[in-house]
Amino acid sequence: MYLLGQKVLKLAFDARSLLKTARRQEMHTETPGMDNFQEIVIRELSNLELKIDNISQKMEVINTYQKLILDKLSFSSTLDVEQSEIDVFEDLPLKDEYSLQLMEEKLKNDLSYRNQMIKQLTRLTCHKLKTSCLRIIKSIFANELAEKYSWYGAKKKNVFSNLDICKIIMSVIRKSHENVTDEQIAAPIKIWLAHAKERMERSRNLEQELNLMNSCYVGLQSE
Numbered sequence: 001m002y003l004l005g006q007k008v009l010k011l012a013f014d015a016r017s018l019l020k021t022a023r024r025q026e027m028h029t030e031t032p033g034m035d036n037f038q039e040i041v042i043r044e045l046s047n048l049e050l051k052i053d054n055i056s057q058k059m060e061v062i063n064t065y066q067k068l069i070l071d072k073l074s075f076s077s078t079l080d081v082e083q084s085e086i087d088v089f090e091d092l093p094l095k096d097e098y099s100l101q102l103m104e105e106k107l108k109n110d111l112s113y114r115n116q117m118i119k120q121l122t123r124l125t126c127h128k129l130k131t132s133c134l135r136i137i138k139s140i141f142a143n144e145l146a147e148k149y150s151w152y153g154a155k156k157k158n159v160f161s162n163l164d165i166c167k168i169i170m171s172v173i174r175k176s177h178e179n180v181t182d183e184q185i186a187a188p189i190k191i192w193l194a195h196a197k198e199r200m201e202r203s204r205n206l207e208q209e210l211n212l213m214n215s216c217y218v219g220l221q222s223e
Contacts, residue, residue: 086116093142100145107164117168125176132176133188136169146196151186160193
């Protein structure tokens with residue numbers, strides 16, 4: 001449609017140019033027998049110019065409506081994408097190696113999922129670097145999986161820094177904290193990974209205490 005409009009406008013331009021040339025020739029030509037022919041040519045060109053002007057105006061209206069339709073379709077498409085946005089937190093936090101490997105494959109092979117991961121994790125960041133790092137790593141790794149990892153694989157653990165999810169975290173943090181170094185991002189995550197076992201033990205102890213208290217309460221109720 002756009003190309004057709006351009007062709008019509010070019011035709012109008014050529015017709016006007018031809019009309020101007022004919023009129024100039026009419027003013028300077030005194031050859032007998034040419035007057036009637038020139039009048040016919042100029043009259044036909046004038047009619048053609050009027051018709052092309054009318055077509056050009058219609059083409060402008062059509063192009064305007066076309067743009068409005070395309071804009072509406074584009075807006076609707078954007079809404080559909082937003083409404084069908086993947087909730088990456090449905091699969092988080094990861095609790096085992098199998099779940100982690102599935103996510104790693106998604107991050108490598110599914111660009112849409114990767115972009116959504118970055119977008120949604122960015123919502124967890126704040127003005128404090130340490131808080132941003134801890135919020136993100138806690139949302140991704142459960143303690144039972146974190147216990148098996150260290151940043152560089154110390155103490156025969158798995159290497160966290162080699163994971164795609166680690167690269168995602170680095171990218172997300174830099175969106176809110178532009179000038180930080182890799183080490184500044186890594187520091188709080190290293191400590192959090194290193195204390196995963198302690199957190200699990202505290203959690204188990206707390207659960208045992210709660211179970212004991214509940215047993216005592218049930219015993220008192222039955223007396």
